[in-house]
Amino acid sequence: MFSFRRLAFLLALALPALPAVPAQSSSSSSSNPTQDQGQSSSQAQQPGGETQGQITVQARIRLRREQRRATAIHDAYSHRWESYMDTGYLRFKPGPSLQRLTYYAWETGLTRFTNERLGYTLVGRGYYGTAYVGLNQYSQGAFTRPAISQYDLLFGPVYRFYLQPKYSISGRAMAGWAHGNFSGDTNGISPPLLGLYPDANTYAASVSVIGEYNLAPNIAFKLAPEYFFTGFGSTVQASRGFTAGLVYRFGKQ
Numbered sequence: 325m326f327s328f329r330r331l332a333f334l335l336a337l338a339l340p341a342l343p344a345v346p347a348q349s350s351s352s353s354s355s356n357p358t359q360d361q362g363q364s365s366s367q368a369q370q371p372g373g374e375t376q377g378q379i380t381v382q383a384r385i386r387l388r389r390e391q392r393r394a395t396a397i398h399d400a401y402s403h404r405w406e407s408y409m410d411t412g413y414l415r416f417k418p419g420p421s422l423q424r425l426t427y428y429a430w431e432t433g434l435t436r437f438t439n440e441r442l443g444y445t446l447v448g449r450g451y452y453g454t455a456y457v458g459l460n461q462y463s464q465g466a467f468t469r470p471a472i473s474q475y476d477l478l479f480g481p482v483y484r485f486y487l488q489p490k491y492s493i494s495g496r497a498m499a500g501w502a503h504g505n506f507s508g509d510t511n512g513i514s515p516p517l518l519g520l521y522p523d524a525n526t527y528a529a530s531v532s533v534i535g536e537y538n539l540a541p542n543i544a545f546k547l548a549p550e551y552f553f554t555g556f557g558s559t560v561q562a563s564r565g566f567t568a569g570l571v572y573r574f575g576k577q
Contacts, residue, residue, distance in 0.1 A: 396489035403573035406435040410569030419519040427451040470509040502528035521556040
């Protein structure tokens with residue numbers, strides 16, 4: 325009887341403390357998901373931060389590359405003057421009914437640039453070749469292949485429409501004066517009797533595309549295919565050829 329009373333007394337003391345035990349366990353369990361969510365959210369933010377950093381580094385690299393490219397272009401094409409000494413080749417018809425001959429040429433020129441793209445060129449040229457005139461009552465012996473020559477002075481604009489640090493592509497149009505010396509090797513025979521154009525001064529015009537490859541900021545190799553027009557014998561000679569040589573740039577703008 326005494327032990328039963330003691331047991332009942334202990335149970336009466338223990339019952340008020342039982343609801344607190346589940347509450348503590350539930351609070352501890354509820355606090356853990358919050359911490360896990362915070363950790364997962366912080367871990368989720370870390371990859372985003374690394375990606376943004378990578379994008380920033382790539383943008384800086386791209387910006388520096390563009391700055392180096394712009395500097396190289398400015399160093400090469402900001403010169404005020406450009407001079408050159410070239411050789412040339414031209415397929416020219418020396419008479420109304422004669423076959424085309426090969427002209428070999430020298431060319432020298434000076435270009436004044438107003439900015440990196442636009443300039444104005446003054447060019448002097450000399451062409452030399454041998455014309456085949458065939459056999460007739462006048463062309464005997466050495467006179468079947470007389471040497472002829474031509475001299476030109478041209479002026480016109482040039483425009484660089486594509487610029488890169490190592491090369492550029494330009495367009496050029498020129499017009500001017502041409503002198504044909506077709507009687508220098510005919511031994512006094514009039515050139516028209518041999519089928520050649522008579523000695524004359526006439527117009528000349530040229531349209532060309534110029535490619536320049538930079539060996540250094542102030543030195544480049546130039547190649548310029550062109551159409552060349554003259555008006556000897558009151559006709560139009562449309563000739564195709566090219567000039568090539570070294571370019572020297574000087575005088576910063």
